[in-house]
Amino acid sequence: MARKYRVKCPRCGNVQNLLAPAACAKCGEQLSLEQGGLLGIYRMGNFVGSAAGFGIYINEQPYGQIGNRESLYLPLPYGEYKLHIVCGMNRKCNDPVIKLSPEDPFVCVKVHINMGFIQNKLVIERADPSTMPQD
Numbered sequence: 001m002a003r004k005y006r007v008k009c010p011r012c013g014n015v016q017n018l019l020a021p022a023a024c025a026k027c028g029e030q031l032s033l034e035q036g037g038l039l040g041i042y043r044m045g046n047f048v049g050s051a052a053g054f055g056i057y058i059n060e061q062p063y064g065q066i067g068n069r070e071s072l073y074l075p076l077p078y079g080e081y082k083l084h085i086v087c088g089m090n091r092k093c094n095d096p097v098i099k100l101s102p103e104d105p106f107v108c109v110k111v112h113i114n115m116g117f118i119q120n121k122l123v124i125e126r127a128d129p130s131t132m133p134q135d
């Protein structure tokens with residue numbers, strides 16, 4: 001099955017989904033899916049806010065949204081990335097730092113909501129790539 005890649009154009013910042021390398025829909029920049037590292041994000045099914053997309057932020061940069069039970073793959077150069085995911089007004093998240101390196105180039109995480117008494121919290125946990133669902 002094809003992976004759905006979520007790519008941010010380095011030239012114009014447009015965020016788009018790609019199944020294969022392509023030109024940016026906005027500015028025509030050629031977008032590569034080979035950046036060295038790869039971050040997989042899977043949003044686990046839930047009822048809270050299931051209709052709304054969760055907003056994805058990498059190092060404070062918006063990377064679009066992820067739908068319920070959706071999986072996305074973000075090609076990123078090696079480095080450290082703070083991953084932050086929000087759901088509507090719910091901005092509490094455990095903000096893990098993802099490290100992509102030649103020794104550990106492919107990191108997968110699963111996101112779910114922890115129901116809290118005062119506030120729900122988004123929890124991001126590292127997952128084995130083999131447990132990621134195929135679209």
Ligand SMILES: [Zn+2]
Binds near residue numbers: 009011014024026028
């Ligand atoms: Zn562009």
